[in-house]
Amino acid sequence: MKISSRGRYAVRIMVDLAVNNTGEYTKVNQIARRQDISEKYLEQIISVLNKAGYVRSTRGAQGGYKLAKDAGCFTVGMILRLTEGSLCPVACLEGDTNECERCDTCETLDVWKQLNTAINHVVDGVTIADLAEKQLARQNSMDCLI
Amino acid sequence: MKISSRGRYAVRIMVDLAVNNTGEYTKVNQIARRQDISEKYLEQIISVLNKAGYVRSTRGAQGGYKLAKDAGCFTVGMILRLTEGSLCPVACLEGDTNECERCDTCETLDVWKQLNTAINHVVDGVTIADLAEKQLARQNSMDCLI
């Protein structure tokens, strides 16, 4: 029941792009430095976000990445499902029909459904913009102390 | 973000013992047959439940297992934490103090906290007795159809 590094990093990358958004393209090595993630690994993860159309890229010198849309358009759930695969706590709840043979008499299906609902409710209720805003607020309050 | 077979099986074993509770000891092969789980694998899982004091056993002929307490005393969360380890979606929320270096500035910690709370709320809010009751109700309604 752990979120993998891939998923966690993907969310952090999106928030990083939102927080440091200047309209320009951000390079992988900048994100990597700020987020303390290996450049090579980050490359792989951001390429998934790119193929899904969540970020936009340009190659070559002065290239980089930026969010494809407003940060408010992306929920944490979207990012996690993309990078983690399904967030269902049990395989039988994936897809439209339950393929499990025991599903009609399953004693435990109900708990997994509740769990699934609760998880989705949280991750689909938080956007990258929400997280970015909080981060900016935190940074500002830190600046005041200096 | 999947519950493992171990965890799922452990919950089913507990519910099975609750549903089929006669006061007598139930043999592993009976549970295995009803639940369609390999006897040997089930043995290993139930031994964890035994060591935790959730079930009680007697060896030898006519031996077996039964719930150590009333089914209402056991939550799904207890069983899962025992067999899965922690249910925290991220490692840094385990334990009393957050050991993560970035935790003071972490952009994403808040989502994981919300997720953790939501998960705990579900699994700690459902007992083995709840599941067993529903199962018995289901069985009775099936009997009526025959």
Add this chain to the structure above:
DNA sequence: TGAAATTCCTACTTGGTTACTAGGTTTTGT
């Protein structure tokens, strides 16, 4: 036009975990 900077693509590696299977030991009722 050439060099540098950058994304893009693919393969590999290492280590751990899951989900079992297998085989033997101990205990106990009859």
Add this chain to the structure above:
DNA sequence: ACAAAACCTAGTAACCAAGTAGGAATTTCA
């Protein structure tokens, strides 16, 4: 004594996570 059970430990095959590595393709700029 014997059979039926729980108990214990080791092994194993397959998979996945979390990277590392190296080079190809593309773009900018001097």
